[in-house]
Amino acid sequence: MCVTLKSLNTFGLNVNAHKIVIAHNEFDLLLLWKQSVQLNRPVLLLGRGSNVLFLEHYAGTVLLNRIRGISIREDDEAWYLHVGAGELWHDLVVYTLKKKIPGLENLALIPGYIGSASIHNIGAYGVELKNICEYVDVLQLDNGEKHRFSAVDCQFSYRNSIFKQYYRENYAIVAIGLRCKKSWQPVLNYGDLKYLDASYVTPYEIFNLVCTLRKNKLPDITKFGNAGSFFKNPIVDANILSKLQANYPNIPYYPQNNGQVKIYAGWLIDYCNLKGYTLGNVAVYEKQALILINIGYASGIEVAALAKYVRYKVAEKFAIWLEPEVRFIGAQGEINAVTALS
Incomplete structure (x- = not known):
């Protein structure tokens, strides 16, 4: 059996899973999970798929949690x-x-x-x-x-x-x-x-x-598949901000309760002149550099390749390594996104 996940990931990637099942209550959730495990295949609990990147076809069962109320x-x-x-x-x-x-x-x-x-x-x-x-x-x-x-x-x-x-x-x-x-x-x-x-x-x-x-600031998801903010805003110590301000006095930041500061990842990417940058079927969104968009028939590997390029460019200029906010999913389940982009 093979079913498409294209409508279940907002990147709009043309990937498949072995099976998709839906749970509307806790009893169904338990039953469907146990049935899936008995097949000796991996199980992925999924919502809307708005924060995932499928790098390849998923070999197991996708279990949709639709418990409402x-x-x-x-x-x-x-x-x-x-x-x-x-x-x-x-x-x-x-x-x-x-x-x-x-x-x-x-x-x-x-x-x-x-x-x-x-x-x-x-x-x-x-x-x-x-x-x-x-x-x-x-x-x-x-x-x-x-x-x-x-x-x-x-x-x-x-x-x-x-x-x-x-x-x-x-x-x-x-x-x-x-x-x-x-x-x-x-x-x-x-x-x-x-x-x-x-x-x-x-x-x-x-x-x-x-x-x-x-x-x-967000692209129309019906035209350009995306997962919203691809990277987290880095949180750094105040002394790191001071060093950055020496070279970039206009760098925006947001103070944190613990004395650290949040720096806007979108600004870092934009300052690297990457807005609109295209790699194959993927691009950095021209209106918001924090978003990577599917401009054609992109694969998860293409999205990851662009993310890796952006990450290295930011590190090269600012000595800050951006961390993905998006979950990376391989054939057997979730994989470490930072490791995948290293």
Whole structure:
């Protein structure tokens, strides 16, 4: 058996898997996983495929987690949401705003499902999932046990979590819990949101501006396949920033709570004059250097080759090695992306 994954990866790569199965509840998830394992083939849990790069055909079963459902309770301090891993993230943002629940507006238009959001600790415009997450419910697939990880247990960090590091193979995220404070304060310290007036701005105004900004800088996925930001923004010590500022005084950065600073990977790539750079069927997007796009019938190997070229060019000029945000998938499962680009 051989089925296409072209509609299940936003790069639009023409790759196949041995089989695709869909789980709509926890019982199905366990059953389908066990059936797949019995075939002695690898199993890949997949959401929308908005943060993966298939380097070749996948030899195993792709298991789509589509466990849905949203429940809300509240007290005097906050709204508490319990959300199934198979809900689309942007749909949740829209849903909460319609319910007059603020807090997610900065994270509008981030693609993918809830489960993937917690794996990657998604973030945008000064807000990360860890700022609002209370817990993550996980199903241990080899024995059917269910575990609840508190936000502290999740070990959230920049584009990372314990699920990305240690709980990939035999665990599936089935739901997350979010806490949205009733004492809402707008987060306007990032990008063009700084021009909004904190005294009068509404969650809907932030949502609308974020949607406009993202639409203006992101390529139309129906025309140019991509996975959004391909590289993480590097976080460096303040002394490294000082050295960079000696040669590049206008380098933009974003202070971190621990005294380090985040440098914008897109700016580094752009400064290397790589916007619009083309390699085969892949290009650095001309409007946003952080995005690699499929401009034809690209293969995963071509995308990786361009990513490697960009990574080395940035390291050559700035002595900073960019790390991929995108997961790399080989025939047998996930492989180390940094190693693949070294």
